[in-house]
Amino acid sequence: MNNTNTVVPEEVVQRHARPGMSLLAILHAIQDETGFVPPEVVGPLAKALNLSRAEVHGVISYYHHFRTQPAARVTVQLCRAEACRSMGTEALAKHIEARTGCRFDADHSHGDAVGLESVYCLGQCALSPAMMVNDTLHAKVTPEKFDAILAAASQCVEETV
Template sequence: MQETILADLNELIERHIRHGGSLLAVLHAIQDDVGFVPPETVAPLARAMNLSRAEVHGVITYYHHFRTQPAAPVTVQLCRAEACRSMGTEALAQHIEARAGCRFDAGHDGGHRHDAAVGLESVYCLGQCALSPALMINGTLHAKVTPQKFDALLDAAEAALRGAQRAEEPA
C-alpha cells in the first residue's frame, strides 16, 4: 500500500475519532474513501480506538459490506435475503455464477473471475423487496432481475469496461 494512501487513511481515522465516530462509522468512511478497508488500517484503528486488533478484524469480517481488497471492475451484488429468496434468487445466483465464470463470496472478499474483471458478492436486502429479485452492478440497482435481464446487464457492464480500458490505452 502506498505511503501517501496510508497517511491519508491515518488522517481520516484521526478526524473521525476526534468527532466521536464509532468503529463502524470509521470503517464506512474508509471504504467510501478508497473502495475497501486495507488490512494495514487494522493496527492504527485498534490503537486509536483502544481496541484489540482482533476486535477490529472481527467487525470487518462480520459485516459483508466491508471488503479488504479492491472490488472487481464489474462487481455484482446479489440480494440473498428473504423476499428475494422467495422470488427465486438462488436459481438466479446459479445462473449468474455459470454466466460470470466465478462463484459468490469465495472468501470474505467475494469471488473474482480468473481475470479479476468480474466479482460476485452476496448482500442482504437492497430495499427493493417488493421488486425482487434485486441486485446491483457497480452500485446501480436493478429489480425484477431474470436470467435474461442479468445477461444483458452483464454484457453492457463488460462492454463499458472494455470501452473504458481502450480509452486509457496510450494512443
C-alpha cells in the same frame, strides 16, 4: 477513490481518526477514500483508538460492507431474501455462477473481473428477483436479462479504464 498503490496506513488513519469518532465511522471513511480497508491500517487504527488489533479486525470482518481488498470491477449483488427466492433467485444464482465462472460470496476480491455477493432485500420485493450491478438497481431479472446487464456493465467498465 485514490490510487490504492499509494496508501500509507499511518497517513490514512491520521486523516480519518478524529477524537470522538467511532471505529465504524472511521472504517467507513477509509473505505470511501480507498475503496477498501487495507489490512495494514489495522495496527495504526488499534493504536489510535486504544483497542487491540483483534478488536479492530473483528469489526472489519463482522460487517460484510467492509472489503479488505479492492473490489471486483463488476459487482453483482443478488437479493436472496424470501420474496426474491419465491420468484426464482436461486435458479438465477446458478445461471450467474455458470455464466461468470465465479461463486457467490467467495473471496472474489483479488481484482477479479466479476464479484458476486448475496444481499438480503433491496426494497424491490414486488419486482423480484432484484439485483444491484455496480450500484444500479435491476428488477424482474431473468437469466437473459442478466446476460445483457452483465455485458453492458462490463463494456462500461472497459470504456472507463
